[in-house]
Amino acid sequence: MQALYAQLLVGLINGSFYALLSLGLAVIFGMLNIINFAHGALYMMGAFVAYFLLNLGGINYWWALLLAPIIVGIFGMLLERTMLKFLTGLDHLYGLLLTFGIALIVQGVFQNYFGSSGLPYSIPDQLKGGLNLGFMFLPIYRAWVVVFSLFVCIATWFLIEKTRLGAYLRAATENPTLVRAFGINVPRMITLTYGLGVGLAALAGVLSAPINQVRPLMGADLIIVVFAVVVIGGMGSIMGSIITGFALGVIEGLTKYFYPEASNTVVFVLMVLVLLVKPTGLTGRAA
Amino acid sequence: MTALTDDTLTVTPRAMRDEMILFVVMALLLASVPFTGVYPFFVMQALCFALLACAFNLLIGYGGLLSFGHAMFMGTAGYCSAHALKVWALPPELGVLVGVAAAFGLSLITGYISIRRQGIYFSMITLALSQLLYFIYLQAPFTHGEDGIQGIPQGHMFGIFDLSKPTVLYYVVLVGFLAGFLLIYRIINSPFGEVLKSIRENEPRAISLGYRTDQYKFLAFVLSGTLAGFAGALKVFVAQNASLTDVHWSMSGEVVLMTLVGGLGTIFGPVVGAFVIIAMQQYLAGFGQWVTVIQGSIFVICVLTFRRGIIGEIAHYFRRSL
Numbered sequence: 084m085q086a087l088y089a090q091l092l093v094g095l096i097n098g099s100f101y102a103l104l105s106l107g108l109a110v111i112f113g114m115l116n117i118i119n120f121a122h123g124a125l126y127m128m129g130a131f132v133a134y135f136l137l138n139l140g141g142i143n144y145w146w147a148l149l150l151a152p153i154i155v156g157i158f159g160m161l162l163e164r165t166m167l168k169f170l171t172g173l174d175h176l177y178g179l180l181l182t183f184g185i186a187l188i189v190q191g192v193f194q195n196y197f198g199s200s201g202l203p204y205s206i207p208d209q210l211k212g213g214l215n216l217g218f219m220f221l222p223i224y225r226a227w228v229v230v231f232s233l234f235v236c237i238a239t240w241f242l243i244e245k246t247r248l249g250a251y252l253r254a255a256t257e258n259p260t261l262v263r264a265f266g267i268n269v270p271r272m273i274t275l276t277y278g279l280g281v282g283l284a285a286l287a288g289v290l291s292a293p294i295n296q297v298r299p300l301m302g303a304d305l306i307i308v309v310f311a312v313v314v315i316g317g318m319g320s321i322m323g324s325i326i327t328g329f330a331l332g333v334i335e336g337l338t339k340y341f342y343p344e345a346s347n348t349v350v351f352v353l354m355v356l357v358l359l360v361k362p363t364g365l366t367g368r369a370a
Numbered sequence: 371m372t373a374l375t376d377d378t379l380t381v382t383p384r385a386m387r388d389e390m391i392l393f394v395v396m397a398l399l400l401a402s403v404p405f406t407g408v409y410p411f412f413v414m415q416a417l418c419f420a421l422l423a424c425a426f427n428l429l430i431g432y433g434g435l436l437s438f439g440h441a442m443f444m445g446t447a448g449y450c451s452a453h454a455l456k457v458w459a460l461p462p463e464l465g466v467l468v469g470v471a472a473a474f475g476l477s478l479i480t481g482y483i484s485i486r487r488q489g490i491y492f493s494m495i496t497l498a499l500s501q502l503l504y505f506i507y508l509q510a511p512f513t514h515g516e517d518g519i520q521g522i523p524q525g526h527m528f529g530i531f532d533l534s535k536p537t538v539l540y541y542v543v544l545v546g547f548l549a550g551f552l553l554i555y556r557i558i559n560s561p562f563g564e565v566l567k568s569i570r571e572n573e574p575r576a577i578s579l580g581y582r583t584d585q586y587k588f589l590a591f592v593l594s595g596t597l598a599g600f601a602g603a604l605k606v607f608v609a610q611n612a613s614l615t616d617v618h619w620s621m622s623g624e625v626v627l628m629t630l631v632g633g634l635g636t637i638f639g640p641v642v643g644a645f646v647i648i649a650m651q652q653y654l655a656g657f658g659q660w661v662t663v664i665q666g667s668i669f670v671i672c673v674l675t676f677r678r679g680i681i682g683e684i685a686h687y688f689r690r691s692l
Contacts, residue, residue: 118490169674175490176436177673180630183623184669191662304501307619311498314491344509351502355483358495362486 087340088219094336095329096225096294099232100126100287102328104309105316106236107283109324110243113256114276117167117178122309123302124189125281128155129288130297131193134204144207144293151289152282159281163274186303193299201296228290235286236325239279243321252276311354317364327365385691389555389637392692396638400544410540411608416648417547418605423628423640424554425597431635432558433590434570435485438493439500440625442480443595444602445617446503447473451603452519452612453512462527466603473599474592476503481591485584488573497619504617518613522606533607546604550597555637557593566590627665630672633679638692642680 104122111119119125132154133147142150162185170178206224213222243249255262255269263269288302295301316327331350339346357365403413426440451469454460460468484495507513514520524533533539557563569576569583576583606612615621624647632643647665654661672679678686685692 118494166670166674174434176430176493177677179436179438179490179493180626180669181673183626184666184673187623187666187669188663189666191659191666194659194662307497307501310494311501314487314494314498347505347508348502351498351505354495354498355502358483358486 085219090336090340091333092219092221092225092229092336093339094333095229096332097335098329098332099229100291100305100328101309101312101332102236102325103232103283103287103290104305105313105318105324105328106239106321107280108309108313109318109321110239110283111277111280112318114252114273115163115167115178116175117170117182118175118310119280120179120182120306121162121185121189122182122281122284123304123306124186125155125159125302126284126288126291126305127193127297127299127302128158128189129285130204130292130301131288132285133289133292134202134297137204144289147289148286152285155285155288156278156282160274160278163277167277168270168273186306190299190303197299199298199300201298204292204297206293224293228294232287232290233329235283239283240321240325308350311350313364315350315354315357315364317366319364319366323366386559388690389692392638393551393555396641397548400547401541404537404540410536412648412652414540414543414608415605416645417543418601418608419625419628419648420641420644421547421550421601421604422598423625423632423644424551425594425601426625427629427634427636427640428554428557428597429590429594430629431639432563432566432570433587435488435587435591436490436493436626437484437496437591437594437622438626439480439496439498439619439622440595440598441617441619441621442500442503443473443477443598444605444621445507445612445614446476447599447602448606448612448616449507449513449519451606452522455525455606456519456522457512459523461529462525462533462607465525465606466600469603469606470596470599473602474596477592477595477599481588481595485588485591497622500617500619500622504614504619507614507617513612513614516614518611520611522610522612524607524610539607543604543608546600550600551641554597558637562586562589624665627669629679631668631679633682633685634677636679636681636685636692639679639681646680 104126108119108122111117111122129151132151133144136142136147136150137144166181166185167178170181210224210227213220214226215221243252251262251267252272255267255272259269291301312328312331313324315331316323318324331353334353335346335349338349345352400413400417404410422440422444425443426437429435429437429440447469450472451465454468455462455465480496480499484492484499487495508515524539526532527542531538531542533542558566565576565581565586568579569581569586573583602616605616628643628647629640630643631646632641633639650664651661654664657664676683681692
């Protein structure tokens with residue numbers, strides 16, 4: 084039973100990363116109509132920025148949690164201003180190809196300087212140790228990751244669905260020309276949205292740094308699983324991506340306990356099954 | 371939304387004549403390779419990738435469907451051909467047939483699943499399916515995991531052509547490539563190809579004209595996947611191994627890059643693109659991971675400034691369709 088709970092916890096943690104990443108993808112897709120293939124590379128950058136802050140600047144985990152998303156978010160906004168901006172009005176596929184190219188560049192540069200092996204990032208002192216719950220041992224850092232990412236997901240959902248800024252955002256997604264006529268600077272909003280989505284990816288990167296090692300390719304294979312999560316969830320709603328992200332992480336964790344051979348493939352198999360029954364995904368609108 | 375490819379020119383007898391002349395020039399140039407100092411294995415490898423890129427281009431350039439998992443057909447056919455040649459000891463021609471049949475079966479299944487969603491969802495689904503297969507091949511016993519299938523016997527094609535001789539192997543691969551290329555050319559210029567182009571330009575209108583567009587797209591997917599498998603089966607004889615790199619999604623990315631560099635939706639573009647990218651990998655191998663950075667930069671430059679690709683720009687300049 085101990086092992087089952089441990090796998091469930093691992094599943095919840097992976098689910099947090101899936102949720103944060105697919106949430107960022109959904110936000111970006113809503114405004115820019117681009118599937119951000121560079122999302123995995125930016126997640127990796129978040130972890131590396133946290134690593135640099137600690138080892139070069141002596142800046143601790145808590146500041147990294149705030150600073151890394153801002154730094155990577157600014158990098159993302161520069162990408163949007165200098166490149167992605169020029170794709171408006173073109174076929175969606177060009178956005179996918181451009182961001183794929185950006186991902187290759189970013190990952191290649193990091194691989195040149197850091198090889199493919201991992202760099203360690205230690206757990207902050209305040210979150211070391213664990214709790215004995217009687218039925219299982221709960222490492223505090225892991226519990227923190229789940230609780231904190233859940234909090235961030237819900238805060239993002241609140242920002243987009245319940246605030247005035249979010250209302251502008253949703254309106255601009257539906258009809259940018261009309262929103263612009265009301266005097267709102269739509270291009271600036273698009274840039275900020277891209278920054279927000281990228282910041283969510285970087286935040287996931289910081290959270291994962293103490294659990295998984297900091298590696299140049301840490302986002303490369305993860306992003307494909309997240310794409311499968313997105314296909315299953317459908318990206319129709321913000322809440323949909325959060326719930327699908329966590330749920331699939333848990334399912335993956337359960338598979339690792341009951342049938343480990345399938346743990347790498349279960350998300351993809353689920354994607355096939357969902358597509359056969361409901362081609363638009365669980366919460367998706369027709370494309 | 372602007373169209374994916376530059377196809378404002380109609381197919382005229384003059385265009386057909388241009389294309390046929392270019393095809394003869396290409397065939398003669400390739401046929402003369404063994405008489406020059408060019409390393410034949412480099413050209414053979416490029417030919418296999420060129421056929422793969424042409425098959426991929428059939429889907430995106432004429433059907434508007436960006437498959438991001440096309441390496442799975444090449445890899446699957448490669449593994450099945452390699453297994454048939456080495457373990458079952460089949461002759462080369464049957465080995466190729468086994469690989470192509472496997473790719474055909476796989477494209478039936480993956481096409482049925484992925485064709486239900488369009489645009490970027492289609493791309494993500496093909497990518498996820500190829501990653502699913504990657505993990506299956508990583509664990510399946512017959513692929514030997516990380517080692518791959520090695521030391522594949524080349525044998526005698528039809529009992530006559532000794533494939534262990536580089537020149538004979540070269541001409542067999544060349545004939546295979548040219549046959550595949552002509553088949554794709556024929557498909558594009560058939561009534562089926564015309565319907566496919568109309569779907570790419572405006573799917574709702576094609577539906578309102580009474581075409582069952584899903585069936586057309588499915589057929590294009592199966593043709594493209596099967597031909598990609600043919601390329602993978604040929605590659606087994608060139609490389610004499612079948613490994614996980616051929617199924618990994620980064621290979622699918624390379625195929626996209628080749629087609630994009632040469633020109634999406636042009637007939638000769640994928641061939642030129644494949645030669646450019648393979649040559650680049652060959653000569654820049656000493657730069658290590660910088661090759662990835664260079665490839666990424668080419669992606670970015672192509673998408674931002676050079677969307678028609680090499681052949682597309684030339685064709686646009688001379689106002690011909692190539």
